[in-house]
Amino acid sequence: MAESFGVRLRDRRRTFGALCVGIDPSASVVEAWGRASSIEGLEYVARETVEVVSELVTAIKIQVAFFERFGSAGLRVMERLLDDAREVGVLVIADAKRGDIASTNEGYAEAWLGSASPLRSDAVTASPYLGVGALAPLYRVADETGRAVFVLAATSNEEGRDLQEARDAEGRRVRDRVLDEVAARNNRDDGLGSIGVVLGATREPPAFDLARVGGPVLVPGVGAQGGTLEQVARLSESCAPDSVLVNVSRAITAAGPDRGRLRDATRRWRDDVAAL
């Protein structure tokens, strides 16, 4: 049995704190680093960032869309990046937001969490539009391999709010229902289960008691997306100890290709997040 994601998260968090750096090499980020938005430009920006930040933080979150835009060649770059990250030991969350019917999710589970996959990551994000229950193959493989799944509950963007705040037949909001279903499925043998949730920093804290989630909590939307550290602090207070990861992306990678400046920006955010 592999060591669980929860145990690995707590170990690494003790040294490096709650910061997770988002690796989002979009066309505009690559160009802001003075490179063409080509596959070579993508690889340069992504590997430079991963190399510099991985030694300083608990986790990185890699945005799959910006690799997928170059097709199989882009995913090949991501595979090399994952090899690099495994060497250093930083936890890697593949931000893929996958989600389908259960029989199809077997494929996604194998891709992102299976021990033989070149894309295997420590965790993957998943979208619950087809139901939290339909994601069961991801939970199963995560449990087997000591990895994790982060299910979207409340995202940081404004366009998702109305759907995520709709109410089910029992009057529960969709986002609270997701939290509830995740809580019911988490196995807490190691203190922290392998099913996490995504809760945007820009949204008000949910009605649901976050201490009950029983898995890690990923908080995106801080910095460029408008979320503040005060909002994160309010969210964190409600969560189980050592369960929160705060993702910051553009506010760090905007430091550009100078390694010293990138390192300083990462350390500054790491300290700000640690002070919460």
Add this chain to the structure above:
Amino acid sequence: MAESFGVRLRDRRRTFGALCVGIDPSASVVEAWGRASSIEGLEYVARETVEVVSELVTAIKIQVAFFERFGSAGLRVMERLLDDAREVGVLVIADAKRGDIASTNEGYAEAWLGSASPLRSDAVTASPYLGVGALAPLYRVADETGRAVFVLAATSNEEGRDLQEARDAEGRRVRDRVLDEVAARNNRDDGLGSIGVVLGATREPPAFDLARVGGPVLVPGVGAQGGTLEQVARLSESCAPDSVLVNVSRAITAAGPDRGRLRDATRRWRDDVAAL
């Protein structure tokens, strides 16, 4: 300006009818065809199926998860499959169910709908958990390139029902709200807009007037998933003429590797769907 997806769909539908064949080379399907569930097995089953069915039907729907499970090498197989399909002229829907915040969806739009991408398909499926509005980059690129986006409204699986039937602040169910938002965004210059919807055959028809959607309607869940042709007929009656595509997957690919039997199964379903 490229010819729109709607025009191409209607042209091809006139000859081949409403059937779309699902290419779902899961481990169990590949093994049922007598091959190991390896990348070679995947490529054999997928290319054989595409070669046989593409000349007989309007569209094929390729399930990306079953390629992604082999990482970049799996997507490379999918790229070759897309090359084959383009030669024949069959419409290809990449069933990827992608969806993220808008700036990230720029990456997915480029990957699945951009003219320079090796993964470019005639259409891609998208998930609206982060909001129908957040998918805007996909709509924009689809319009520019004569391609389409199918947004999940009501899926065929049971686990998705409670979320998709939750009610927003105005009392609209989530699935009806998705239909409404798609209808409001469709440009009907060619009769059929480039934003389609996915409506599972196993679900009761929505309260929303489907004739108003203004884009193509993809109906999965027929056959192995339990949806009947009577259910499809009821759905189709409410939709705009020539706008429906009925997806059948396992009920056809279960015919196995014998080309004659696969061809017969495809023709039988094509005729059954035509009779609706």
